């Protein structure tokens with residue numbers, strides 16, 4: 381059976397920005413600017429803070445917007461005495477289609493290791509939410525030339541115990557930590573080198589169908605003026621956009637893959 385082509389995914393990770401009122405205004409601006417032709421070509425997703433999700437859900441549902449949404453994190457647990465945590469069940473109830481798992485800022489500031497990330501991936505899948513698994517090396521690892529091995533280890537850890545059917549449902553985002561929020565974008569060749577290696581690893585861990593199905597995003601200082609070269613790479617299927625997703629005009633240009641107008 382042939383595998384359907386991978387539709388590009390542009391996910392805007394707002395991080396800890398935009399309150400619930402700003403979130404509504406922001407999504408309205410995106411909805412106003414993006415056309416049906418844009419949505420046919422690219423899947424557009426926003427990942428706001430938890431407190432914005434209800435407002436975004438209400439707006440998307442009421443106006444039947446084609447913008448998807450999700451969360452930036454979830455608990456490994458489904459319910460219980462875990463103060464401050466948000467479960468996959470809660471996110472699913474809010475209509476979240478996606479959730480980040482193992483973003484480098486969670487790994488760095490909250491000590492998330494591969495085992496935790498693996499638990500979060502499984503928690504998302506239990507509730508039919510697509511985890512966007514974030515992997516990528518820091519500058520010292522890159523300088524030592526170990527970036528591929530390091531990133532593939534994170535992929536192995538995040539996917540541990542997943543069946544091929546489960547693995548097919550995930551998205552992987554390669555985000556070299558040295559390129560996040562620094563303005564230091566990886567070259568298209570850098571992005572392809574690691575995204576291609578991730579796809580090969582999926583074929584080794586599972587099979588060609590899984591490798592062909594899973595979308596692999598690049599993240600790290602993505603902007604309208606550099607997305608075209610990155611998305612042109614054969615193993616890059618979209619972007620995980622941080623800072624630039626906070627400007628609706630810029631994010632729309634990124635969703636148009638850096639081209640001036642939609643087709």
Ligand SMILES: O=C[C@H](O)COP(=O)(O)O
Pocket residue numbers: 393483555559560561562563599600601602620621622623624
């Ligand atoms: O999740 C997004 C990434 O951390 C990239 O952030 P950035 O586009 O601000 O570099």
